[in-house]
Amino acid sequence: MSNLVLAITEQIDGQFRKVTFEALSEGRRIASATGGSLAALVLGSDVGSLADELGKYGADRVLVADNGALADYTTGAYTNVVGALIHQESPAVVVIGATAQGKDLSARLSARLDAPLAMDCVAVSIDDGQLTVTRPMYGGKILAEVQMDGDPKIIALRPNAIAITEADGGGAVESLEIDPGESKIKVLEKTLETGKVELTEADIIVSGGRGMGGSDYSVIETLADLLGAAVGASRSAVDEGWRPHSDQVGQTGKVVSPNLYLACGISGAIQHLAGMGSSKVIVAINKDPEAPIFAKADYGIVDDLFEVIPCITEEVKRIK
Numbered sequence: 001m002s003n004l005v006l007a008i009t010e011q012i013d014g015q016f017r018k019v020t021f022e023a024l025s026e027g028r029r030i031a032s033a034t035g036g037s038l039a040a041l042v043l044g045s046d047v048g049s050l051a052d053e054l055g056k057y058g059a060d061r062v063l064v065a066d067n068g069a070l071a072d073y074t075t076g077a078y079t080n081v082v083g084a085l086i087h088q089e090s091p092a093v094v095v096i097g098a099t100a101q102g103k104d105l106s107a108r109l110s111a112r113l114d115a116p117l118a119m120d121c122v123a124v125s126i127d128d129g130q131l132t133v134t135r136p137m138y139g140g141k142i143l144a145e146v147q148m149d150g151d152p153k154i155i156a157l158r159p160n161a162i163a164i165t166e167a168d169g170g171g172a173v174e175s176l177e178i179d180p181g182e183s184k185i186k187v188l189e190k191t192l193e194t195g196k197v198e199l200t201e202a203d204i205i206v207s208g209g210r211g212m213g214g215s216d217y218s219v220i221e222t223l224a225d226l227l228g229a230a231v232g233a234s235r236s237a238v239d240e241g242w243r244p245h246s247d248q249v250g251q252t253g254k255v256v257s258p259n260l261y262l263a264c265g266i267s268g269a270i271q272h273l274a275g276m277g278s279s280k281v282i283v284a285i286n287k288d289p290e291a292p293i294f295a296k297a298d299y300g301i302v303d304d305l306f307e308v309i310p311c312i313t314e315e316v317k318r319i320k
Contacts, residue, residue, distance in 0.1 A: 003036030019097030028058030055171020211265015268293025
């Protein structure tokens with residue numbers, strides 16, 4: 001087993017997701033601490049032009065797997081390609097973002113390679129060469145420090161949990177000869193939401209719950225637009241049909257770690273707290289002073305959100 005660190009990137013229609021740079025930044029830190037090197041893997045179709053962007057995040061090598069079969073993510077083809085590369089390169093650590101795609105791919109790789117996997121990690125530390133990851137467990141009630149036995153160690157990082165840092169790297173680009181193999185899955189149609197901030201990558205999220213009283217989210221959408229924020233929702237709001245499931249934050253929705261989370265009319269059920277509890281700053285607005293969300297919030301406002309949010313919006317406009 002080498003001391004190579006392999007960071008698996010993720011791109012959509014020729015644009016790297018933010019978590020890619022987080023994975024590279026953490027991969028660079030691990031490689032530097034262990035005296036190893038960092039390789040970044042880019043997968044897709046016609047993605048050769050993307051490779052140069054990764055050198056400034058400390059990648060010593062950029063490996064490009066360019067094939068028409070990789071144009072859209074399918075578990076089989078991606079697992080075949082990445083699994084074969086891991087057998088060839090024998091990395092000590094594999095770093096990937098814990099997105100929907102990253103969770104699927106890392107779990108399949110773990111099963112195929114009989115390799116240890118730590119999912120949804122929020123921190124990585126190295127002491128005397130021993131790698132320890134920190135990850136939430138039991139719905140975010142505890143932070144567990146976990147050590148993995150075996151190689152390669154697969155680390156799936158929670159989006160927005162790791163700081164992005166640029167570093168010097170050679171970034172030598174290498175084209176791979178790959179065999180995606182046979183896939184029983186075919187992508188028939190793909191629909192992308194454009195012009196919308198992705199929840200898991202947003203620095204600011206404004207979420208509405210049952211207290212919104214209906215599907216009219218315009219009051220928080222206006223504030224979100226001003227802040228460059230994403231709009232989220234609690235499960236109760238989604239169950240009522242007020243927002244799509246893609247906006248749901250919580251244990252059965254998306255797990256987020258923004259710098260600022262505004263919870264508007266959200267009571268704070270444990271399932272919701274599990275999805276946003278790692279936010280850096282939490283602001284809660286609720287008419288009920290006994291709402292559980294206040295126990296988790298850094299700042300709380302006991303008032304009608306339809307009175308408070310417009311005031312905040314006007315103040316943001318004034319400051320801007």
